[in-house]
Amino acid sequence: MxxxxxxxxxxxxxxxxxxxxxxxxxxxxxxxxFGGNEWLYLKECLDSTFVSSVGKFVDRFEADLVDFTGAKYAVAVVNGTAALHIALLLAGVKNGDEVLIPALTFVATANAVKYCGATPHFVDSDKGHFGLDAKKLRDYLNSHTEQKLGLCINKSTGKVIRVIVPMHVFGHPADLEGLLAVASDFNIALVEDAAESLGSYYQDQHTGTFGLMGALSFNGNKTITTGGGGAILTNDETIARRAKHLTTTAKLAHPWEFRHDEVAYNYRMPNINAALGCAQLEQxxxxxxxxxxxxxxxxxxxxxxxxxxxxxxxxxxxxxxxxxxxxxxxxxxxxxxxxxxxxxxxxxxxxxxxxxxxxxxxxxxxxxxxxxxxxxxxxxxxxxxxxxxxxx
Missing domain, CATH: 3.90.1150.10 (Aspartate Aminotransferase, domain 1)
Known part of the structure; x- marks a missing residue:
């Protein structure tokens, strides 16, 4: 007993x-x-009256993220979910597709998939690093999918499996080498949910910079915060331009007219949030x-x-x-x-x-x-x- x-x-x-x-x-x-220039930068933002989506701190915050992470481009948005939503859209996720995500994740990962009209397809986790189990996933895809015209097709549903989304749980990097190999072998794009892993490195490279894109979060409980905020990291200039266009209501540049060339999203990070983020990044x-x-x-x-x-x-x-x-x-x-x-x-x-x-x-x-x-x-x-x- x-x-x-x-x-x-x-x-x-x-x-x-x-x-x-x-x-x-x-x-x-x-x-x-908060132990740095937060009050100073917020006051500067208020004094300038530029507190919304226009202002110098947004551009500076993006540049500072590039410097820290080593990504070529960063696009600042209102939160990590918005970052992942846009990243999935730009990775080609379409209505009716499936997206491989961990069952062990925050709900935002699954929600972002649904925002695209796609279906989450849940994958098991490795008991060591808590991220997607690359070996088990490879075995599963070998038995449950087939290749047609360069696409990975779920044999049970007939749907395209378009993207795989590793999430770096609690900031611990997933097996990116293994997962990148799976993505390549099965013709699936890889987008990282790096919401929790700012400042984390896999083999000396910052998380969020391995896949086609990575999504960061700066919620109030993250390592650094902008109050509410997120960012898309990418090394692809075309994707970066599209991400910025889609997250700023697809507004075409003009001195005064409002011209928008597609249905898009009002996801741009406000300047006042970016001001906080700049001070946080310094620390x-x-x-x-x-x-x-x-x-x-x-x-x-x-x-x-x-x-x-x-x-x-x-x-x-x-x-x-x-x-x-x-x-x-x-x-x-x-x-x-x-x-x-x-x-x-x-x-x-x-x-x-x-x-x-x-x-x-x-x-x-x-x-x-x-x-x-x-x-x-x-x-x-x-x-x-x-x-x-x-x-x-």
Whole structure:
């Protein structure tokens, strides 16, 4: 018979390990860090009266993103979902297509696919880096698809599988080398959902720059924030021009007339948000450094604790450690909900990973492969307090 005190002891040990790092007060999951020129740039923006889609900070923010990520082009938009929506459209996603995405992702990934009139096709996750399982996907595509006229066709539905969207979970890079090979071999475009991975690198190259495009997010809980905002990264000049045109209502340049040459989107990032982003980017490297320091402090605190491990960056990668994450051992998975209750009750904000996409009512009938890896991870992942402010 199991020791009935064991669960309580385990919960106490985990809470103590977190407390050893964050102290005795309340600790949010993630909060923005404002320690630079935010007030100065926002005041400049207000004084100039350029607070909407026109102003110098939008152009500067895009240029600063290019400098940091190494992408040739960046197009700033209102949020990460908008960035992914436009990226999928420009990758050729059409009404009735299918798009391969992780079942283990934030709902925005699936929503962006639906905005295009396409269907999410859910793929399993690797238990090591939490991104798409490239080997399992290759085996699945070999048995469930066929090639016709250079297109990948789902044999069950007859629909074109147009794009694959790896998502870099909690800032940890997915297996981009493996996934790029799958995309090439099966004639599928690759668009990265890099919403969580600004400052993360796969083999010394920034995430979001491997595929045809990458989508970033600057929501209030991300490593840097513009309040609400996102960006499309690409190395293709034609795509960059199209992205900017589509996200600015397809307005043709003219000194005063309003001419629009197609149905498009009012997705341009406002200047006031970009002003905040410019100040945040100036501090990004220092925030990445302190978030890495926070990881090492948690790592030391959790050494020797049975039943749980702190998630570290994958091999040959450098993660931004956006959200520090615990992975419960299989035999401890049933403690997850009690651990979530106990930590939040004591002022430590923790959360589970997202509900898997195929478990949501709106996506329950979408095609999917076997999802054993994602289903196991869903039961065992817990995010713990991760703000850069905690490392000070």
């Amino acid at each position: 199991k020791d009935q005190n064991q669960p309580n002891l385990f919960l106490e040990q985990v809470i103590s390990a977190i407390r050893a790092v964050v102290g005795t007060g309340s600790a949010p999951l993630h909060e923005p860090h 990004l490297q220092s925030m990445l450094d302190v978030k890495r320091e926070l990881f090492h402090r948690y790592e030391a605190s959790f050494i020797g604790l049975d039943g749980v491990q702190l998630v570290a960056e994958p091999a040959a990668c450098r993660s931004n450690y956006w959200l520090q994450t615990l992975l419960l051992d299989d035999g401890y998975a049933h403690y997850r909900d009690e651990l979530l209750k106990s930590t939040n009750a004591t002022g430590l904000m923790t959360r589970p990973v997202w509900r898997l996409m195929h478990e949501l009512e709106q996506f329950k009938d979408c095609p999917r492969m076997d999802l054993m890896g994602a289903e196991s991870l869903e039961k065992r992942l817990i995010n713990i307090p991760s703000s850069a402010n905690l490392a000070s």
